[in-house]
Amino acid sequence: MSSSIDDTRLIISDAEEPTGSLVGVKCEDCNVAVFGPAKFCQSCTSDNLIDITFGSLGSLYSYTEVKVPPHGWPGEVPYILAEVALPEGPHVLAELIDIHHGDIQIGMALKLALLPVEYGTTGSTKIVYKWRPAQPSELS
Numbered sequence: 655m656s657s658s659i660d661d662t663r664l665i666i667s668d669a670e671e672p673t674g675s676l677v678g679v680k681c682e683d684c685n686v687a688v689f690g691p692a693k694f695c696q697s698c699t700s701d702n703l704i705d706i707t708f709g710s711l712g713s714l715y716s717y718t719e720v721k722v723p724p725h726g727w728p729g730e731v732p733y734i735l736a737e738v739a740l741p742e743g744p745h746v747l748a749e750l751i752d753i754h755h756g757d758i759q760i761g762m763a764l765k766l767a768l769l770p771v772e773y774g775t776t777g778s779t780k781i782v783y784k785w786r787p788a789q790p791s792e793l794s
């Protein structure tokens with residue numbers, strides 16, 4: 655059974671599909687949301703934080719082409735690293751897939767894509783999160 659690459663950032667609801675959601679915390683005092691774990695609000699330093707689940711849509715804020723990947727990178731090189739703004743506020747860095755360079759536009763709608771990836775030589779599989787262009791039918 656595949657598991658999340660990082661269960662403080664991605665909760666898997668169905669490992670077969672796979673489906674799941676990005677998660678983080680939200681400050682109950684100032685409403686600022688953060689992707690991933692936090693002990694204190696990055697905006698007001700309150701520790702009055704609640705766990706939240708993000709939706710699966712975002713918009714492209716910025717991107718770059720990565721020619722020299724991090725050590726152990728299991729994917730193709732070069733690849734597009736996208737900074738994606740979630741409607742709830744936080745930005746998420748992940749690979750942008752299923753798109754040609756010429757079609758990339760800042761502000762375009764993106765959909766979370768969960769993919770099983772084999773790691774290392776042990777044959778273990780982890781589910782990673784990436785972004786792909788959203789289909790019109792997904793924008794509701």
Ligand SMILES: [Zn+2]
Binds near residue numbers: 684686697
């Ligand atoms: Zn706060």
